[in-house]
Amino acid sequence: MSVPAFTFAVRLRLRSTLSAAAALVAVLLIVGALFPAVGDSIGKLNLPKGVADLLGGADYATITGWYRSEIASFYGPLLISAVAIAGAVSSTAGEEEDRILALVLAQPVTRTRLVAAKGAAVAAAVAAVAVAAWLGLIAGVALGGGGISVQHLAAYCVHLAFFGLAIGSVALAAAAATGRRALATEVAAAVAIAGWLINGFAPLADPVAWLRFLSPYYYYAHNDPLTQGIDLVDLLVLAALAAAMTAVAIVRFARRDLRG
Amino acid sequence: MTPAILTSGLSKDYGSGRGLFGLDLEVERGEIFGFLGPNGAGKSTTMRLLLDLIGPTSGSASILGLDTRRESLEIRRRIGFLPGDLALYPKLRGADVLDYLAALRGTVDRRVRDVLAERFDADLDRPVRELSSGNRQKLGLIQAFMHEPEVLILDEPITGLDPLVQRSFHALLGEVAAEGRTVFLSSHSLAEVERVARRVAILKAGRLVVVDTLDNLRGVAVHRLELEFGSPAPDELFQALPSVTEVRRDGSTVTVAFEGAADPVVKAAAAYELVSIRSVDDDLEEIFLRYYGDDA
Numbered sequence: 001m002s003v004p005a006f007t008f009a010v011r012l013r014l015r016s017t018l019s020a021a022a023a024l025v026a027v028l029l030i031v032g033a034l035f036p037a038v039g040d041s042i043g044k045l046n047l048p049k050g051v052a053d054l055l056g057g058a059d060y061a062t063i064t065g066w067y068r069s070e071i072a073s074f075y076g077p078l079l080i081s082a083v084a085i086a087g088a089v090s091s092t093a094g095e096e097e098d099r100i101l102a103l104v105l106a107q108p109v110t111r112t113r114l115v116a117a118k119g120a121a122v123a124a125a126v127a128a129v130a131v132a133a134w135l136g137l138i139a140g141v142a143l144g145g146g147g148i149s150v151q152h153l154a155a156y157c158v159h160l161a162f163f164g165l166a167i168g169s170v171a172l173a174a175a176a177a178t179g180r181r182a183l184a185t186e187v188a189a190a191v192a193i194a195g196w197l198i199n200g201f202a203p204l205a206d207p208v209a210w211l212r213f214l215s216p217y218y219y220y221a222h223n224d225p226l227t228q229g230i231d232l233v234d235l236l237v238l239a240a241l242a243a244a245m246t247a248v249a250i251v252r253f254a255r256r257d258l259r260g
Numbered sequence: 261m262t263p264a265i266l267t268s269g270l271s272k273d274y275g276s277g278r279g280l281f282g283l284d285l286e287v288e289r290g291e292i293f294g295f296l297g298p299n300g301a302g303k304s305t306t307m308r309l310l311l312d313l314i315g316p317t318s319g320s321a322s323i324l325g326l327d328t329r330r331e332s333l334e335i336r337r338r339i340g341f342l343p344g345d346l347a348l349y350p351k352l353r354g355a356d357v358l359d360y361l362a363a364l365r366g367t368v369d370r371r372v373r374d375v376l377a378e379r380f381d382a383d384l385d386r387p388v389r390e391l392s393s394g395n396r397q398k399l400g401l402i403q404a405f406m407h408e409p410e411v412l413i414l415d416e417p418i419t420g421l422d423p424l425v426q427r428s429f430h431a432l433l434g435e436v437a438a439e440g441r442t443v444f445l446s447s448h449s450l451a452e453v454e455r456v457a458r459r460v461a462i463l464k465a466g467r468l469v470v471v472d473t474l475d476n477l478r479g480v481a482v483h484r485l486e487l488e489f490g491s492p493a494p495d496e497l498f499q500a501l502p503s504v505t506e507v508r509r510d511g512s513t514v515t516v517a518f519e520g521a522a523d524p525v526v527k528a529a530a531a532y533e534l535v536s537i538r539s540v541d542d543d544l545e546e547i548f549l550r551y552y553g554d555d556a
Contacts, residue, residue, distance in 0.1 A: 004363035012349070099347035102313055103403070106341035107364040108333050257314035260345070 001116040002109050009091045009121030017125040020083045021132035024076075028133065031070045032140025035063055054200040063147035064226050067137070074196070076160050077167075077220060080129050081192045084168025087125045089184045091118040092253070093175035099260050111254045115176050119246050122168040130161035148226060155225040162238035163220035167192045169245035177252035179259040191216065216241060262325035264289045264411050264442035265310065269319035272305050280305045281466045282319065287444055292437050294453030295446040296548060297463035303446040304344045306463075307415050311341055323411055337365075340404035344415030344446070346397060350389035354399045357388060361403045373406040379428050394420035401429065405436075412436065414445040418452045430456050450548045462551045469551045477547055484540040485525055488513045490533035497528050515540065 042060040054073065059065030092115065095101045105111065134157040141148045171188035178184060195215035199222070202211040212218045219238050223231035265287035272279045280302040287293045297303050308314045310321055312332035321328040323335045348357050362368035377384055382398040383391065391399075397420045404412060418426055433443050433456045447453050453460060454474065461471040470477075482505060487493075489512050498507045498516045501524050506517035512535075516525050526537070 002364065004360065008360050008363075099343070099345055100349060102308070102311075102343045103341075103346070103348070103361070103400075104364065105313060106311055106336060106339075106343070107361055108337040108366070109364050110333055258308070 001120055002113040003117070005104075005109065005114050005117035006120050006124075009087075009118050010124050012091065013087050013121065013125055016086065017083060017128055020079060021129050024079055024129060025132050025136035025139075027075065028071065028136030028140040029143060030140075031067065032143035035066050035144035054196070063141060063144050066144070067141070067148065068224070068226055071137075072156060072160075072221065072226060076133060077163055077192065077196070077217065080126060080133075080160055080164035081167040081189070083129050084122055084126050084164045085171040085185055085188045085192075087122040088118065088168045088171035088188070089175045089181050091121060092172065092249075093179050093181040093184050096179040096259055097181050102258060102260065105258065112250050115172070115250050115253050116246075119169065119172050119249065122172060123165055126161055126164035126168060130157045130164065133157050133160060152226050152229060155229040158230055159220050159225045159234065159238075162235050162242070163216060165242040166216045166219075166238045166245070169242040169249070173245040173248040173252070176249035177256070179256075261289060262322070263287060264291070265293075265321070265323050265444055267306070267310075267319065267321040270306070270309060270316055270321050271318045272302075272309055272314060273317040277465070279317070279466050280309070280463075283463075283468055285461060285468065285471065287442060289442050290437055290440040291459060292433055292443040292445070292457045294450075294457035294460035295444060295463065296448070296450060296453060296460055297446075298448055301448075301463040302466040303448075303463055304415055305466075307341070307344070307413050307444075307446065310413060311336070338409055339411040339413055340407065340409035341412075342400045342404040342414040342417055344419075346400040348388045348396060348399060351387055353385055353387055354382065354391070355384035357399060358384065358403055358406065362406065365407055368407045372408060373402060376402045376405055379432065380425055392420070394422060394425070397421055398425065405432065409441070411442045411444065414443065416447060417445055418447065418449075462548065464551065482517050482519060482546075483522065484515055484517045485522060485529075486513060486515045486536075486538040486540050487529050488535040488537075489529075490535050493529070493532040497532075498525065501525060501528060 038060070060069060092101075095104065104114070134154055137148075137153040137157070138150055141153065167188055170191050171184055174187040175181070175184035195217040199212045199215040199217040202215075203209045212222075216238060219231075219234040223234055225231065263286045265285065267283045267285045270283040270285075271281050273281070278300075283302075283306060295303050295306070305314070309316055310323060310328055312328050312335075315329065324338060326335050328335060348354075349360075352360075358373060362370075362373070376382075377398075380398040380401060382402060383395055384399075388396060388399070397417075401414075401417060404414060417429065421429060433445075436443055443456075445453065445457070450460075457474065459471065459473050460477070462469040492512065493514060495507060495509065495514075498504050498514070501518070503518045503520050503524060504516055505519060506515075508515040516529075518525050522539075529537070
């Protein structure tokens with residue numbers, strides 16, 4: 001990995017990463033503050049299982065269910081996916097489409113080390129958002145009256161980070177392989193959103209229930225880290241996906257013509 | 261000594277007749293070599309192949325004896341490159357961009373960079389997006405020269421530079437060549453290359469048309485004399501001369517194009533009353549336009 005390329009990529013994304021982290025913390029605090037007044041009054045919604053699953057169980061009566069439904073089911077993975085995808089795509093296909101990459105690659109740095117550095121920068125941004133999420137959750141849960149342990153919140157944030165890494169690596173692979181910003185963004189976003197939908201709906205029909213195992217979202221959420229803690233197998237699957245996609249990014253980028 | 265740049269049958273086929281086809285070129289060490297051709301002729305493609313930004317369809321190339329595919333990293337350590345359509349990080353200051361490129365490179369003497377910035381009167385403190393294209397181009401030149409590379413590959417380097425900076429740039433090229441370093445620069449304009457290059461290659465539609473010294477190219481130039489007569493001179497007067505290729509008449513003024521020495525034309529004209537003689541020698545630009553053909 002090229003250290004200058006890594007620190008530079010982190011620096012270029014610093015402002016947007018910190019903005020995303022700050023926005024996430026603000027939302028987590030507001031959600032926590034609203035729980036005593038709103039969550040209790042909604043209680044547990046009686047919804048079809050697929051819909052309830054999409055909403056993280058739709059149980060608003062407990063602080064765990066409240067955060068699962070309000071944050072963990074959609075907003076958290078959406079935000080971290082956005083940070084990961086934007087970072088991965090802008091630093092590779094974005095620079096290529098903007099014709100900056102030709103100048104960078106005129107320096108004595110291998111393409112492999114360059115892509116590895118960009119991937120590491122995405123991981124750093126994802127980690128920063130995950131840590132912010134953890135701190136925001138601790139404060140938010142306290143505002144909501146407590147009820148989820150710091151360890152379980154940490155476990156959730158680790159799952160969130162691994163999900164972000166997996167989606168970010170898909171974006172990195174698509175961007176490095178094609179050099180096309182829009183295409184790479186669409187592919188990675190499709191994997192994230194389709195994964196979320198498949199995870200919710202596939203179990204409703206037995207013949208296709210297995211499809212959920214193909215969804216990164218399944219490994220992020222199914223074990224409910226907010227109550228069950230870390231699931232090492234799930235994390236391993238997400239890490240394997242991230243590693244495989246990063247390898248694809250490196251191999252494809254090393255072999256193809258630069259666009260422009 | 262191995263040549264600075266050597267290409268052998270270098271080709272990049274983009275389909276539909278676009279690309280570069282069978283380029284055989286040798287650039288000696290210490291020379292300033294002009295690479296000319298109209299837009300789309302394949303100049304940038306050649307340079308991108310040399311930088312290993314793209315791979316050839318066939319053929320090969322080497323720089324300083326190193327293969328551009330297998331030994332690209334070592335090549336990039338020893339060359340400086342200015343892309344034709346230079347783009348930089350718009351939100352960053354010029355100094356930040358140069359710092360980043362220097363960090364990637366690892367070995368850049370800050371003093372060399374500062375001297376270059378002073379020489380080009382470059383503004384390193386403003387964000388790139390606030391700079392004019394000429395001032396951005398200065399940053400591109402500084403990054404290409406700042407590590408004192410053995411070979412410089414410059415794609416349309418003069419673009420956007422004002423005449424004063426052009427002069428500094430040309431002086432710098434001269435110093436670089438005097439130190440035995442090599443400059444390979446492309447342009448679609450001869451005027452840009454004429455002042456600095458000794459040899460040029462002309463590319464048209466992806467194929468090499470000619471490689472020669474500028475002196476030799478000047479030697480084959482068609483010369484013209486514009487002769488104003490006090491009384492009409494007959495057309496046949498010049499057409500009968502074997503070296504004359506074209507005679508044009510505009511009132512009392514006759515323009516005679518010829519090859520070789522002017523002597524026969526002047527002697528023939530002297531038989532009549534001459535008001536003025538003006539040499540409108542075919543300049544190099546016209547030679548190049550002939551090579552460029554319809555693409556010019």
